[in-house]
Amino acid sequence: MNYSLMDLSAQLPEIVLASGICVLLIVDLFVRDSARDLSYLLAIFLLAGVAWVLIGIGPDSTAHFASGGSYVSDGLARVLKLFAVTAVATVFLYSRPWLRSRKLHLGEYYVLGLFGLLGIMVLASGYSLLVSYIGLEILSLSLYAMVAFDRDSSRSAEAAMKYFVLGAIASGTLLYGMSLVYGITGTLQIGELQTAIAAQADVVGLRVGLGFMVAGIAFKFGAVPFHMWVPDVYEGAPTPVTLYVGTAPKLGALALAVRILSEGSAGLASFWEPMLAALAVLSLILGNVAAIAQTNIRRMLAYSTISHVGFILLGLMAGSPGGIQAALFYTIVYVIMAAGAFGFLVMLGSQGQEVNDLDDLRGLWQRSPWFTLMMVLLMFSMAGVPPLAGFYAKWWVLSALLNAGYLGLAIVGVLTSVIGAFYYLRIIRLMLFDNGGTVSTVGIPLDLKLVLSVNALLLLGIGLFPDRLLDLCAYAAALI
């Protein structure tokens, strides 16, 4: 392999981020607990810097390769990275008051979060099975540590243990599948894989390898039947970590799926598309039905995540380019929605009012009418009711499905959405129609309130003017 300076430009955002994290790690050592805000500010500053570098690349319509073709900076990578950086920054904004109130305001939270972001960015650009795997492990290891972050909580420890054991198995599965594919095709690079797989599509070993890889990807997404960790982790992790796990990593999982399946294994689409369809249908049905039975709001949102993943997988299986664009759009909108919903829980938790049961939200309108309205917007968006962004996400996936001729899957999609609407309505009902309860937003700092309001209103904004985000997703997937 030969290196050139061009490599640097393609990898500049990651280089900036990695160096910044190292600086942060060292600085944090010398910061006293009372001045921990310095680490926070440094992390936000670093994210702003990475975003600046990313935007500086501009809407370049060509793909730049680096590291001998194992690393790519194309539209998809740039868009995913930009949204991942924004999502992580939003998570940090939400989290600080919560962490302070729990005396958990440690620099490690930011360092691990940033390392996770680095993993997501490597995943977004990884154009070789090995690079993707490394990106995935950077992300996963950060996540395991973050879930166990509150070391005095036995629930967190249990969740982290489960997550780690299952995640390690999934990583092993993925790696095993990769090794089989490598053994047969003799290449790890996605571009070369594309031609090699198309040429040897009927080799059984290749299909076995691909099957293992799909299972690994499904685990990282949290698709049924590889979803067991999702409710436990969402419930057990400290709320800001749940917020983190529920948002940015989905962008990484999408990148992994697009790179390996849609790009690398396009020649075997007839093999993995039915698998994705099965995963999607199971996720949609189980996610939505199980969510109805939950009384814990985080478990409910976890199952709701599973159902949203089903929709994303449906978009992916509908194929390029419309399906991938739709999946990307859905993922971005989902990340915004999840950031709002979990951010809301973090926000309430920062005042010591940890919301666990759905009933805790009862009568919220009496004390916090504005935030009830914001939460109502979020829930209607998740339910897919226009004019909120969630509707357009579902609409685009359905369009892609019908375009590819999958009428049956489209019908499953809409029917499960109706089931899903039921439990989102239940939250709205509790907040808006019932009386009682004690949770309120009184005393919550202004910046937090502002972030949540912007977050929720963004969904309405996208809903009224969906053009910009749709165009961005079309640009991102144009090269695939």
Next chain:
Amino acid sequence: MGTLSILIWLPILGGLLVLAIGRTSAGKPSSDGAGLRADRLLALVVSVLSFLLSLPLWTDFNAATADMQFVERMSWIRAFNVEYYLGVDGFSMPLVMLTTFLTPIVLLAGWDSVRVRTAEYFAAFLILEGLMIGVFAAVDALLFYVFWEAMLIPMFIIIGVWGGERRIYATVKFFLYTFLGSVFMLIALIYLYLKSGSYSILVFHQLPLSQAEQTLIFLAFLAAFAVKVPMWPVHTWLPDAHVEAPTGGSVILAAVLLKMGGYGFIRFSLPIAPDASGHLSALMIFLSLVAVVYIGFVALVQQDMKKLIAYSSIAHMGFVTLGLFIAWPILARTGSTSGVAMGLSGAMLQMISHGFISGALFLCVGVLYDRMHSRKIADYGGVVNTMPRFAALMVFFALANAGLPGTSGFVGEFMVILASFKAGFWYAFLASITLILGAAYTLWLVKRVVFGAVANTAVASLVDISAREMLILVLVAGGVLWLGLWPAPIADVMSASVDHLATQIMQSKIQAGL
């Protein structure tokens, strides 16, 4: 900005403003209703202004053409060729007028009786008004769908917050029923887009489709519109929603929301899938007649005034679908289009008329409920003795509901029955049963509630209607009389569109397709 955009966005923005004012003038909801005058006054001003601004739609309307008028068109979602495309024709313009006319009345109806969260109440109705006008004015199918679904949000909240005891059950049922029906329509719309490359409804009208495609599309639309009308057997959400909704909610639900189902058939099902409509017209007529006859009997045995009127609504809306789908038996039997046009205009007139009459009846029940806090028929009797002015108006509306000639209730039903006669005696015979049944349940209701001796002390202490209540009831009564005595203007307005639709549904779209 054109007239239609103003009519859509003025109430929505006005509603948001009302919400903002309500917040600042009273930090928390007050129970006395005083001190909240600014928000409800603003709401009334906005709604009256909307009505005044909608008058040009009527005066400047060109009745000679079936084309869309007051058109506004600009790109909205370029990637999918979705447009912000508004316009009205002879079908939608009267429905827009109906909406703008009834909204101030609904706001006035809740003037004193809504005591909790008043700002939110008035804001919700204003936002709902804007969205409803959007549904009628949208010429782009996706825009239509966005308004159609968005409307569920304020309605869900109106029933859920200000409704009766079982309001949560009723509102969730309402939401899920409608949502379930609508998603199939979405799939049909996407399919039509993929086939035609546009979301314009007018392009859909021209699109050739095979018989199988048409049948599936028709059924998908049927799922959405039959729930909304509602047709038997997917009507069960309506009695619940009506009973639990606050008075204003019931009025809007009966007067405007149900019309969207009928409007949907006219705008989508008939012209987009004419062959399937013809193919399935027997089924549709059967369902309509079941609604007319069976639901009429169901209405007869109700103990709850609101429930009775709700069932009466279903029966009367059966006339609308009957008038629309009777076209094919007429064509099969006579081969002439004169009866077809009569059925279609009858259906349209029936929709407008039902908007006035059912709205008025719910207002009457609201007047009684505000005083007695009971909807049970058995709790009343002899209201005429204590509320003579009110009794006169209620009897008038009841007679209109029974289809008395000279009221609007007569015109639409009579036209549909006449059209049915052209299709065959038995159609007309079964449809005419409603005249007997309608008279039976409505007049029996009046007899038990209004007439007779004073039933109890609560009735004895009733106070007659105030000037405000008088005003809203008289306004609606004026509409009922106008439409009943002189329906020509409104029939003229829609005649070009009706003729156009009649030719559309007779043209097979299969031939051109293959």
